[in-house]
Amino acid sequence: MAGAETSSVTIKVEFSGGLELLFSNQRSHTLTLPAAVPTDNATTVPVPSTIEATKPADITYLIHYLRDHLLQERAELFEENGTVRPGILVLINDTDWELEGEGDYVVKEGDEVVFISTLHGG
Amino acid sequence: MPPRPCALCEKARAMIKRPKTGQQICRDCFFYVFETEVHNTITEAQLFKSGDRVAIGASGGKDSTVLAYVMKTLNERYNYGLNLFLLSIDEGITGYRDDSLETVKRNQQQYSMPLKILSYEELYGWTMDSIVSQVGRKNNCTFCGVFRRQALDRGAAMLNVDHIVTGHNADDIAETVLMNIMRGDIARLGRCTAICTQGDDTIRRSKPFKYAYEKEIVMYAYFKKLDYFSTECIYSPDAYRGHARAFLKDLEAARPSAIIDIIHSGEAFEIKEEIKATQKVQQTCQRCGYMSSNTLCKACTLLEGLERGMANAGITDRGTKQLQAEGPTPENLRKIPFFEYKPTSTSTTIDIEAS
Known part of the structure; x- marks a missing residue:
């Protein structure tokens, strides 16, 4: 059972700045991701055992996962070319993701990831 | 990536990368530089x-x-x-x-x-x-x-x-x-x-x-x-x-x-x-007194179009011509209250929202 503890990571995801509207108008979500995921970011759950090329779950995988599993409408307002649409800010544990390696950041148990849209009128 | 110290105070952990400069700074230094830059903008201008x-x-x-x-x-x-x-x-x-x-x-x-x-x-x-x-x-x-x-x-x-x-x-x-x-x-x-x-x-x-x-x-x-x-405006965005x-x-x-x-x-x-x-010379709207580049300001033209059921009047030149062809502006048309700006006037009682 020692392996069971490391086979998944549970993180908190929050949407604001209007992005929550694309996610059932719910700001805060808790989700559990597989610790090892396909390198092509396919988000089939559970990860098929036939897949050999894996990587640790990172923010790029999280973005694909959110698009495929949590997003309810207008995917183009969230994801573009495998990352978030320009104009969406990402914070990992309250730190600008640009300081954390952006999509390559490997998620850890208990991480908090915030997505904020800047595209709404002021 | 290991946490990096703030480029300004060199003590706290950097939490934001500034888009203008690429500097990596901590939360408190960010507040300070953001506010100070706005202050500089205000004082320089x-x-x-x-x-x-x-x-x-x-x-x-x-x-x-x-x-x-x-x-x-x-x-x-x-x-x-x-x-x-x-x-x-x-x-x-x-x-x-x-x-x-x-x-x-x-x-x-x-x-x-x-x-x-x-x-x-x-x-x-x-x-x-x-x-x-x-x-x-x-x-x-x-x-x-x-x-x-x-x-x-x-x-x-x-x-x-x-x-x-x-x-x-x-x-x-x-x-x-x-x-x-x-x-x-x-x-x-x-x-x-x-x-x-x-x-x-x-x-x-x-x-x-x-x-x-x-x-x-x-x-x-x-x-x-x-x-x-x-929230995005519910009507069609620009x-x-x-x-x-x-x-x-x-x-x-x-x-x-x-x-x-x-x-x-x-x-x-x-x-x-x-x-x-x-560019047209600025003048004053003859109906409501607001600044305008025509004898009637855009708001008065739009409002007249709405009131007379010809909403295009203020949108296209054709609409404006149609409105004029319909005859003169009715006497009882709703108008915007006359605008008077007195830069030197002293304060009077102001009706503000109750706290």
């Missing part, structure tokens, strides 16, 4: 003088919420000596503006500033909801834009303020530069990049966030946990601006200085005299 009455155009959105907070902070820190007010325009959009005005009312409490709300219904006799039900969703943004501009000036006159500040940020201004270039509206570039605009008979308007990146405004609001409203914005965001992703660079380009355009000469 000499926007205010002590004793000024200043209205903050407040929509409840991120930009104006951060602006109200920062104006209050700087006014206290540097003793500007300003009397600050919140001024909101209620366009009458159910499910959108009514919710965002609730945010402004909370800001009024949080920042202890007097709030004035002026509605389209009060001023024009029409809400945006009723305008959309008559004109549909095609040109409604034209009505809203023209009506809002005038409503802000009129609200400011009611508050007897010297100055209106708005939350337009660097991204907004760069977007407007791009839109004016794409439309061939070169003559407007100078005005749209000016930090402060003032006609002879209008109230000074300025943009203290002219050099503030949207990313930093949103980060500031997030770290300070400011209370703002973020599609043209949307394209300019998406393009600008792509440019910014490739090179973050693009936003400031575009503003500088707009500022650097020199307009030849013969092009300036084609």
